Amino acid sequence: MSGRNIGEPILVVEDISLSFGGVRALQNVSFDVREHEIRAIIGPNGAGKSSMLNVVNGVYHPQVGTVTFKGETRHHVDPHHAASQGVARTFQNIALFRGMTVLDNIMTGRNLKMRTNFLQQALWVGAAKREEMAHRRKVEEVIDFLEIQHIRKTPVGRLPYGLQKRVELGRALAAEPELFLLDEPMAGMNTEEKQDMCRFILDVNDQFGTTIVLIEHDMGVVMDLSDRVVVLDYGRKIADGKPDEVRSDQAVIDAYLGVAH
Amino acid sequence: MVDHALDTFPRLLLHHAKVRGDKPAIREKDLGIWQTWSWSQVADEVRAFACGLAELGFKRGDNLAIIGDNRPRLYWAMTAAQCLGGVPVPLYQDAVAQEMAFVLENAEIRFAIVEDQEQVDKLLEIKGRCPQLQHILYDDPRGLRHYIQTEIQSLDEVMEMGRIHDRNHPDFLDGEIAEGRPEDVSVMLYTSGTTGQPKGVCQTHGAFITAAKTGCEFDRLGPDDEILSYLPMAWVGDHLFSYAQAIYAGFTINCPESGDTVMTDLREIGPTYYFAPPRVFENLLTQVMIRMEDAGAIKRWMFRYFTDVAKRCGAEILDRSPGVTAADRLLYALGNLFVYGPLRNVLGMSRIRVAYTAGAAIGPDLFRFYRSIAVNLKQLYGSTETCAAVCLQPDGQIKFDTVGPPAPGVEVRIADNGEVLVRGQVMLKEYYKRPDATAESIDDQGYFHTGDAGFFDPEGHLKIIDRAKDVGKLANGAMFAPNYIENKLKFFSYIREAVAFGHARDTVCAFVNIDMGAVGDWAERRNIAYSGYTDLAQKTEVYNLVLECVERCNAELALDPVLSHSQVRRFLILHKELDPDDDELTRTRKVRRGFIAQKYGVLIEALYSSKPSQFIETQVKFEDGRTGMISADLRIMDVKVFDAAAGKRAA
Numbered sequence: 001m002s003g004r005n006i007g008e009p010i011l012v013v014e015d016i017s018l019s020f021g022g023v024r025a026l027q028n029v030s031f032d033v034r035e036h037e038i039r040a041i042i043g044p045n046g047a048g049k050s051s052m053l054n055v056v057n058g059v060y061h062p063q064v065g066t067v068t069f070k071g072e073t074r075h076h077v078d079p080h081h082a083a084s085q086g087v088a089r090t091f092q093n094i095a096l097f098r099g100m101t102v103l104d105n106i107m108t109g110r111n112l113k114m115r116t117n118f119l120q121q122a123l124w125v126g127a128a129k130r131e132e133m134a135h136r137r138k139v140e141e142v143i144d145f146l147e148i149q150h151i152r153k154t155p156v157g158r159l160p161y162g163l164q165k166r167v168e169l170g171r172a173l174a175a176e177p178e179l180f181l182l183d184e185p186m187a188g189m190n191t192e193e194k195q196d197m198c199r200f201i202l203d204v205n206d207q208f209g210t211t212i213v214l215i216e217h218d219m220g221v222v223m224d225l226s227d228r229v230v231v232l233d234y235g236r237k238i239a240d241g242k243p244d245e246v247r248s249d250q251a252v253i254d255a256y257l258g259v260a261h
Numbered sequence: 262m263v264d265h266a267l268d269t270f271p272r273l274l275l276h277h278a279k280v281r282g283d284k285p286a287i288r289e290k291d292l293g294i295w296q297t298w299s300w301s302q303v304a305d306e307v308r309a310f311a312c313g314l315a316e317l318g319f320k321r322g323d324n325l326a327i328i329g330d331n332r333p334r335l336y337w338a339m340t341a342a343q344c345l346g347g348v349p350v351p352l353y354q355d356a357v358a359q360e361m362a363f364v365l366e367n368a369e370i371r372f373a374i375v376e377d378q379e380q381v382d383k384l385l386e387i388k389g390r391c392p393q394l395q396h397i398l399y400d401d402p403r404g405l406r407h408y409i410q411t412e413i414q415s416l417d418e419v420m421e422m423g424r425i426h427d428r429n430h431p432d433f434l435d436g437e438i439a440e441g442r443p444e445d446v447s448v449m450l451y452t453s454g455t456t457g458q459p460k461g462v463c464q465t466h467g468a469f470i471t472a473a474k475t476g477c478e479f480d481r482l483g484p485d486d487e488i489l490s491y492l493p494m495a496w497v498g499d500h501l502f503s504y505a506q507a508i509y510a511g512f513t514i515n516c517p518e519s520g521d522t523v524m525t526d527l528r529e530i531g532p533t534y535y536f537a538p539p540r541v542f543e544n545l546l547t548q549v550m551i552r553m554e555d556a557g558a559i560k561r562w563m564f565r566y567f568t569d570v571a572k573r574c575g576a577e578i579l580d581r582s583p584g585v586t587a588a589d590r591l592l593y594a595l596g597n598l599f600v601y602g603p604l605r606n607v608l609g610m611s612r613i614r615v616a617y618t619a620g621a622a623i624g625p626d627l628f629r630f631y632r633s634i635a636v637n638l639k640q641l642y643g644s645t646e647t648c649a650a651v652c653l654q655p656d657g658q659i660k661f662d663t664v665g666p667p668a669p670g671v672e673v674r675i676a677d678n679g680e681v682l683v684r685g686q687v688m689l690k691e692y693y694k695r696p697d698a699t700a701e702s703i704d705d706q707g708y709f710h711t712g713d714a715g716f717f718d719p720e721g722h723l724k725i726i727d728r729a730k731d732v733g734k735l736a737n738g739a740m741f742a743p744n745y746i747e748n749k750l751k752f753f754s755y756i757r758e759a760v761a762f763g764h765a766r767d768t769v770c771a772f773v774n775i776d777m778g779a780v781g782d783w784a785e786r787r788n789i790a791y792s793g794y795t796d797l798a799q800k801t802e803v804y805n806l807v808l809e810c811v812e813r814c815n816a817e818l819a820l821d822p823v824l825s826h827s828q829v830r831r832f833l834i835l836h837k838e839l840d841p842d843d844d845e846l847t848r849t850r851k852v853r854r855g856f857i858a859q860k861y862g863v864l865i866e867a868l869y870s871s872k873p874s875q876f877i878e879t880q881v882k883f884e885d886g887r888t889g890m891i892s893a894d895l896r897i898m899d900v901k902v903f904d905a906a907a908g909k910r911a912a
Binding site for chain 2: 136150
């Protein structure tokens with residue numbers, strides 16, 4: 001881990017408040033994510049973790065607060081704009097095209113980078129063909145990286161859960177993101193699958209320098225992987241700091257052990 | 262006689278670079294595309310590699326550890342070491358670090374070439390025990406960027422150093438190659454060690470070139486043949502087929518993309534020459550059968566009808582033996598068009614001229630099946646100590662229960678105690694640093710004692726029954742050949758492993774491991790829910806399924822006058838799969854009988870009592886080296902035995 005140069009903040013969320021009707025999902029949450037770091041968001045169920053990610057990539061629009069990504073401050077982020085700026089994410093519930101092969105699914109991650117138009121692609125001439133070959137090469141690199149060569153041509157719906165998660169990671173990786181949002185990448189995995197996933201996350205961060213924000217429940221994983229941790233509880237930030245500091249924080253312990261509020 | 266100029270592997274490589282420089286020597290699938298290196302490119306790479314090693318201080322007589330999957334550069338590492346008069350020592354890549362430590366220490370390894378981060382980590386872990394290890398060179402840089410240990414270096418760097426070295430000293434390497442002699446040790450392969458510590462088997466260039474030449478001439482292998490190299494490089498079979506024979510005959514070897522893609526790669530390459538242990542052939546057939554059950558009614562009918570035709574006359578047609586009726590020939594031709602051809606294509610066996618299996622006994626039905634669909638599957642016999650080239654089955658003289666007559670130039674004799682003795686050029690030079698073991702296994706007349714028990718049948722074909730030391734006696738004096746019984750059990754697709762006990766006992770009892778794939782599928786079709794191996798293994802239905810298999814095995818044993826006393830009286834299904842990581846199997850998946858008997862002593866006692874079940878708790882090791890516990894209450898089942906006379910009548 002020593003070789004990474006953690007840089008200046010690449011993402012700053014300031015004073016975010018988000019409510020759905022009377023439910024206040026997030027209240028005045030602020031934190032930053034530095035370039036090349038692995039930042040974890042933890043907290044009990046319903047603490048607002050996924051909502052936070054949704055705010056960052058523009059799926060939810062907060063009533064108050066701003067999101068600054070790569071120096072560009074926005075009150076309303078729109079998902080398409082976020083993606084084109086280099087934000088990619090995976091979902092808590094797998095969101096892949098189940099009937100398509102692994103290769104095709106990962107290829108969809110290149111969608112925003114395709115420049116040829118529908119007609120060129122349909123006719124499969126000159127530029128479209130060259131472009132597809134270039135994209136295919138990139139996708140093959142991702143497949144190699146994630147060690148899923150053996151399922152390249154398998155429809156995703158036939159794969160076990162752990163592998164589907166890996167394919168989803170692959171699709172996000174194919175977009176060559178600068179900021180990678182992972183929503184519970186290890187949920188429902190067995191020990192071995194978790195270890196593999198941890199290794200892939202570290203390798204992505206190390207090899208491509210991708211900044212990673214991840215939500216995770218497995219405290220062991222969080223402590224091992226992340227550089228800094230944000231802790232949310234009932235929509236509020238209750239702690240922020242290095243894993244060791246956060247672990248010994250009284251408010252965090254209370255939140256996890258369920259002290260009466 | 263071996264041509265004098267071509268009596269070492271580096272010289273053979275240079276020869277091919279000269280006479281067929283632009284023909285493919287090796288392929289590897291990378292990023293989804295097959296990359297090819299020609300013989301002259303390989304010669305260049307090996308040259309750079311060898312010079313780089315020399316620059317780092319690798320000297321004549323040094324041993325070079327090679328650890329990883331089948332990768333072009335790891336094969337080149339072998340030739341590179343041989344160019345410099347060094348000895349490549351391939352290790353099993355899936356061994357845990359502690360197992361590697363012994364070999365590294367024993368072979369005084371200073372240089373190791375490894376595939377990737379995983380192997381680098383293992384070597385660093387045991388660096389403390391092996392202080393002489395100074396250079397770890399890796400092929401794949403992924404994940405290794407931030408390693409600061411000075412002994413780690415990338416192969417690219419070393420080869421670049423080699424190219425510079427070669428430019429400055431253009432005659433250096435040719436001088437080194439010229440110094441090589443056929444009686445030099447060309448490779449050291451560690452035996453899997455069913456007993457005690459592994460031993461390094463030293464084989465010379467001469468021995469392996471003789472073995473390669475014998476095999477190539479026997480099966481007329483030439484430069485146009487293709488082989489898929491997917492078996493561990495540390496195993497003698499891979500060294501013979503993918504290295505010695507490929508360099509001798511100049512054919513192309515193909516490295517799969519990863520261990521999991523072998524089936525796809527096989528289909529894409531369509532090799533002409535193929536080797537697999539029986540287990541692989543069995544898995545392939547199991548997969549076909551599972552898929553056939555999901556096929557439509559017409560396809561199922563066609564498959565069944567034509568496999569019956571093939572069973573009747575396929576093997577005979579392949580052997581060109583007379584007596585097949587014209588009607589059968591016509592049906593077989595139709596079957597070939599509709600079923601066998603497409604099936605061979607799906608299996609990647611369309612172009613196969615010669616396929617071999619060895620390493621364990623192959624089930625007669627399995628063996629006949631492949632031959633009946635016109636895959637020329639044959640058996641051979643040999644060991645690490647004999648370059649895997651003692652007996653070969655000639656085309657047209659195939660029997661499922663023998664391994665064929667001795668190969669040309671190899672003498673085979675049966676000792677008085679039934680042990681198979683071998684003499685010839687393919688024999689090992691010695692066990693590394695073990696004069697005691699060498700003296701023990703090679704007698705005054707120069708015969709190597711294989712440790713296998715066997716005999717010649719009337720036509721001069723060798724039949725192997727068991728390891729000589731495993732052959733025991735029941736309390737009543739009858740012969741007990743555990744392997745023979747276990748193999749009979751393993752021929753059932755539902756049984757993956759079996760361990761038979763009976764030496765110095767009144768009766769024979771057995772442990773069984775079910776085959777998770779086959780039994781799991783069987784259970785799913787019957788709507789039997791299970792959570793994992795331990796749960797599935799203890800289902801009553803599964804026990805009854807296995808019981809049926811054991812009874813059929815007993816019925817067959819009853820037919821054999823020598824072995825009818827060895828029928829299995831009681832058995833149990835183990836709660837965990839026997840695993841090399843838990844030291845229960847060797848890396849080549851042979852059961853370590855003594856260890857198992859000790860570890861599961863309670864279970865054996867329960868088998869020989871009248872208890873209906875026994876509780877056991879076992880420690881298991883996960884792939885990452887951590888441990889956990891599995892416990893279960895194992896049921897024990899009695900099996901019907903057949904009396905020998907009844908067996909005879911049935912026959």
